[in-house]
Amino acid sequence: MTTSEHIVREEGPVTLLGGGEVFAGDIEAALALAPTCVAADSGAAAAVAAGVELAAVIGDLDSAPAEVLAQIPAARRHRIAEQESTDFDKALTRIDAPLVLGVGFTGARLDHQLAAFNTLATHPHRSCILLGAHEIVLLAPPRITLPTTAGDVVSLMPLAPVTGRSQGLEWPIDGLDFAPGGRIGTSNRALGPVTLEIDGPDMLLILPRRLMAPLAAQLLRPEHAPWPARA
Structure with a gap:
């Protein structure tokens, strides 16, 4: 062991x-x-x-x-x-x-x-x-800009109550309260590149599979700030 x-x-x-x-x-x-x-x-x-x-x-x-x-x-x-x-x-x-x-x-x-x-x-x-x-799944980080193109499906699935803000989504998430058993954010669509700000480590982000490489490159940038470990 x-x-x-x-x-x-x-x-x-x-x-x-x-x-x-x-x-x-x-x-x-x-x-x-x-x-x-x-x-x-x-x-x-x-x-x-x-x-x-x-x-x-x-x-x-x-x-x-x-x-x-x-x-x-x-x-x-x-x-x-x-x-x-x-x-x-x-x-x-x-x-x-x-x-x-x-x-x-x-x-x-x-x-x-x-x-x-x-x-x-x-x-x-x-x-x-x-x-x-067909898709990739990750925990949405505190802030990220997605290399999406118009029409790409951007889905957000809360695992706990969480809020956030967006730029570039057909249906913005600003001011919305997401929660299991309540509002979810599946099947949203990108108008172009999308920027997300999420207020807690409780939102799954589901994106087209072809975005894996550019998204991985973003997560590896020195300026990327991941969530801290849970207490």
Whole structure:
């Protein structure tokens, strides 16, 4: 068992593979931006199948097939035995990198997908983009300008009561109170580039998949200010 807070430390972004659906081109697209690859438990199977070298596999290691784990050096297998968190949570919190690109955390089981979204909100100081079949999902940072074009769908889904402001959306969010069970902001549309200011680390941002690379570049800029860790 590994007890170190950080298992993988990188100055650049890291690709993290999960056991959900991995769509065509996902791994290649993520590795082009984040060449260091880590697996969360059963995500190791996707890495081995794709011939991708893993810096580490992290989790309770009860889902990855034994024949897959046997192909990964023992020193890179990190078993975290506690059952209070998901494998995505275990892996994300043990990666010290400016950005994580998550592949295989959407699709497949809906409960796993919802748990991944919860992990994004639980650890808002860890910048992470989840790659889906057609969209990317991330926790909206305090302020960001999106490289959208007119007609792009920009969806906002609150995980707790939250407010914000916008420029460049067809339906501005200024003065609106968002909350689960109340107002949500899905299927808004961009008029061009969109600037968002969000008042708390509780809003999911869902964007077209093609924006992953330019959005990742923005999150890696020195002037980008992520959320602080929750108390």
